Amino acid sequence: MRIIKLDAIDSTNTYLKKLSGGGNAEDGLTVVTSLQTNGRGQMGTVWSSQEAKNLTFSVFKDASFLNIKQHFYISMAVSLAVYEAVKSLGITKIKVKWPNDILSDDKKIAGILIENVIKLNVISGSVIGIGLNVNQTDFTGLPAASSLLLLSGHVNDLDEVLTIVLKQIDIHFNYLKEKQFKILKARYESHLFRKNKPSTFKDAEGSIFSGYIVGISDFGQLMVKIEDNIIRSFDFKEVVLLY
Structure with missing residues (x-):
């Protein structure tokens, strides 16, 4: 090396x-x-x-x-x-x-x-x-x-x-x-930070929403469960975890 x-x-x-x-x-x-x-x-x-x-x-x-x-x-x-x-x-x-x-x-x-x-x-x-x-x-x-x-x-x-x-x-x-x-x-x-914990996020449009991180996709997208148990996927430029 x-x-x-x-x-x-x-x-x-x-x-x-x-x-x-x-x-x-x-x-x-x-x-x-x-x-x-x-x-x-x-x-x-x-x-x-x-x-x-x-x-x-x-x-x-x-x-x-x-x-x-x-x-x-x-x-x-x-x-x-x-x-x-x-x-x-x-x-x-x-x-x-x-x-x-x-x-x-x-x-x-x-x-x-x-x-x-x-x-x-x-x-x-x-x-x-x-x-x-x-x-x-x-x-x-x-x-x-x-x-x-x-x-x-x-x-x-x-x-x-x-x-x-x-x-x-x-x-x-x-x-x-x-x-x-x-x-x-x-x-x-x-080891994922805030997994399965209530968290606050901001999307690319600046909107604030709440949800639970449930994992990631095979392509590296963040999987977030929001209201009505809907799971949305985000690329890293599309969402920011606020903590």
């Missing part, structure tokens, strides 16, 4: 996508930086991180064995990988907030941005960007954020945490290669 360490970069995902586009990214190639100046999250959000306090990295994984319709299983696998990694570091009360934020005690500790490389309607590879709050303690203006240090009271070595996360990604990509989709989906849903 090759790891490229950079002092600073605008975005590790952007850097790795350029490498993969030029055919210079082998399976497992990882780019990690101490300072990411333009980190990106889902739906164009910004991922902000204090220098040398957290993990900001991207890893390239071969996903050519997957059908393009199975793309969300990559998100499931990576979410579960980060879940297991932080659990092994003594963190408790961990949940996956759809589609792939990692929470502990209802506070966000990790964000994941997956950008698949698609050629001729086939997923040739996946650029997986992960921001994990490790040793940062000041989250002024971000009341819903936390870190491994704040949650556990322990300072963690960033390289050691990186190794643990990358090992879990390999383990969970093996589930993908072995077509263990039902196992991945069941485990993902078992």
